[in-house]
Amino acid sequence: MTPPSIRKLSVSFYSPLFAAFLFPGGLFGAPVGLNPGFEEDLTGWTSADVTVETGFAFEGTKCLNLANGFIEQTFSELVVGQVHTVRLAYLAQAGTGDLADARVKIDGVQIGEIHNGQADKYLSANGFEFVPGATTAVLRIESLESGSAGLLVDNVRIEVGGLPLPPEESWADLTPVADARGGRALVNGGFESPIGDPTGNPNIAGEFNELLSGDALPGWRVTRENVDVIQFNQANAPEETNVLDVGGSGPGGIAQTITGLIPGGAYTVSFLHARHIGWYDGNMTGEVLANRQVVTSLVRTISQKWSDGYSLVEVPVLAGPDGKLTLEVRSTTPDLGSSIVFDDLRISEGGDFFGKWADEYGATASLAANDDGDAFSNGMEFMLRLNPMIWDEGPVMVLENGVRSLRVPVSGRALAQGFVLRLECSRDLSDWEVAGVSGSGATLESDSSAPGVDGERVYRFQAGENRLFWRHALTSS
Numbered sequence: 438m439t440p441p442s443i444r445k446l447s448v449s450f451y452s453p454l455f456a457a458f459l460f461p462g463g464l465f466g467a468p469v470g471l472n473p474g475f476e477e478d479l480t481g482w483t484s485a486d487v488t489v490e491t492g493f494a495f496e497g498t499k500c501l502n503l504a505n506g507f508i509e510q511t512f513s514e515l516v517v518g519q520v521h522t523v524r525l526a527y528l529a530q531a532g533t534g535d536l537a538d539a540r541v542k543i544d545g546v547q548i549g550e551i552h553n554g555q556a557d558k559y560l561s562a563n564g565f566e567f568v569p570g571a572t573t574a575v576l577r578i579e580s581l582e583s584g585s586a587g588l589l590v591d592n593v594r595i596e597v598g599g600l601p602l603p604p605e606e607s608w609a610d611l612t613p614v615a616d617a618r619g620g621r622a623l624v625n626g627g628f629e630s631p632i633g634d635p636t637g638n639p640n641i642a643g644e645f646n647e648l649l650s651g652d653a654l655p656g657w658r659v660t661r662e663n664v665d666v667i668q669f670n671q672a673n674a675p676e677e678t679n680v681l682d683v684g685g686s687g688p689g690g691i692a693q694t695i696t697g698l699i700p701g702g703a704y705t706v707s708f709l710h711a712r713h714i715g716w717y718d719g720n721m722t723g724e725v726l727a728n729r730q731v732v733t734s735l736v737r738t739i740s741q742k743w744s745d746g747y748s749l750v751e752v753p754v755l756a757g758p759d760g761k762l763t764l765e766v767r768s769t770t771p772d773l774g775s776s777i778v779f780d781d782l783r784i785s786e787g788g789d790f791f792g793k794w795a796d797e798y799g800a801t802a803s804l805a806a807n808d809d810g811d812a813f814s815n816g817m818e819f820m821l822r823l824n825p826m827i828w829d830e831g832p833v834m835v836l837e838n839g840v841r842s843l844r845v846p847v848s849g850r851a852l853a854q855g856f857v858l859r860l861e862c863s864r865d866l867s868d869w870e871v872a873g874v875s876g877s878g879a880t881l882e883s884d885s886s887a888p889g890v891d892g893e894r895v896y897r898f899q900a901g902e903n904r905l906f907w908r909h910a911l912t913s914s
């Protein structure tokens with residue numbers, strides 16, 4: 438038996454510092470709001486044209502019927518400058534048309550939209566991030582419906598911290614594909630991994646069963662709404678038997694992070710895509726993001742259905758300075774319960790950023806072309822961040838405090854693709870020296886550019902030069 442004096446001693450080991458670690462999320466408290474689950478009806482909320490209903494709640498016994506109205510509440514004890522997330526559970530009621538729609542605002546600014554037709558089970562995995570500028574914020578959720586039916590909403594809250602991150606997969610662990618397209622397959626990039634019976638996700642009766650949210654799709658995080666793995670070759674899969682409809686019962690998205698890449702390095706993401714065969718005959722749209730930046734937009738028309746075959750898209754992307762690339766593919770079709778279907782996502786080394794840049798401007802994708810007839814070829818325009826379709830003067834010498842210098846904008850995408858820019862100087866137009874070399878007449882004072890990072894090089898011309906010519910030299914590997 439333990440003597441009473443020792444039991445008492447063991448209790449005194451708890452210090453205030455240790456206790457602080459007992460709170461999840463560190464030392465910050467949770468933002469404070471009243472009655473998040475509507476168990477006390479509309480206490481704490483300002484509202485119009487909504488009702489609180491008993492039964493079919495996500496949590497407790499009551500939920501909100503947003504109908505065609507709104508709810509609003511001031512939350513307090515937010516942490517200024519930190520990422521916060523509005524979380525909630527919702528489902529569509531019958532009578533809202535194909536999808537039920539709402540928008541979420543903080544202090545009058547929209548931070549997200551909800552579009553979903555899922556009616557048999559709540560969606561609760563995602564939310565909407567924002568960064569508060571004050572310790573209080575007004576959260577408003579407003580219906581976009583015109584009829585009397587709308588979303589059922591429950592468990593509305595604000596949490597400190599962002600949404601769950603996508604799974605990380607190492608470049609070294611991705612499987613090389615030995616065909617003409619090559620590259621490495623993303624983890625479950627062909628959507629063949631067994632889905633199993635994902636806990637907390639709906640199994641809607643119908644032609645294609647599982648609609649997935651949260652972490653239910655192996656290898657991926659579902660970033661919004663839900664998505665649909667279409668199985669058994671029902672969608673004319675170009676790779677094995679499954680494809681992913683990135684609209685499940687609303688415009689969804691998926692993300693995966695690849696680690697172990699060359700920091701700032703150029704890569705190409707590729708995939709096959711087609712339009713869902715159903716849902717009327719309008720266009721379906723989507724977009725691809727790399728490290729949260731949109732890198733390409735997609736449109737598939739009714740003549741680009743999966744029965745018409747799948748088209749290849751290749752998108753140059755840059756790894757982050759930490760060697761990571763978070764790739765996200767999402768639907769931007771807000772009014773249909775399906776969207777573009779995808780298969781066979783891969784990543785390969787190298788990327789044609791020049792070709793993409795030329796395409797963005799409608800310019801000729803040749804380094805030597807000179808569409809606008811100024812002093813710079815299209816390749817040089819790309820490198821110097823000029824406009825290939827507008828006559829440019831280019832970097833000019835500036836005189837500041839008696840010092841002559843040249844400020845040269847440099848493209849991070851061009852550096853990532855292996856392009857090399859040199860400034861060369863000459864006094865006689867026959868012997869050229871690279872700026873910075875002793876005796877060249879110029880020194881490199883600073884350089885804020887790097888692969889993947891647009892920046893500027895500042896050269897200083899040495900005092901006492903009577904006449905110095907300079908030129909830019911571009912080489913590509």
Ligand SMILES: [Ca+2]
Pocket residue numbers: 474475476494495496497498499500591592
């Ligand atoms: Ca409730």
Ligand SMILES: [Ca+2]
Pocket residue numbers: 627628629674675676677678679680780781
């Ligand atoms: Ca597949």
Ligand SMILES: [Ca+2]
Pocket residue numbers: 807808809810811812813814815818825
């Ligand atoms: Ca030009």
Ligand SMILES: [Ca+2]
Pocket residue numbers: 809811813818823824825826827828829
């Ligand atoms: Ca130009």
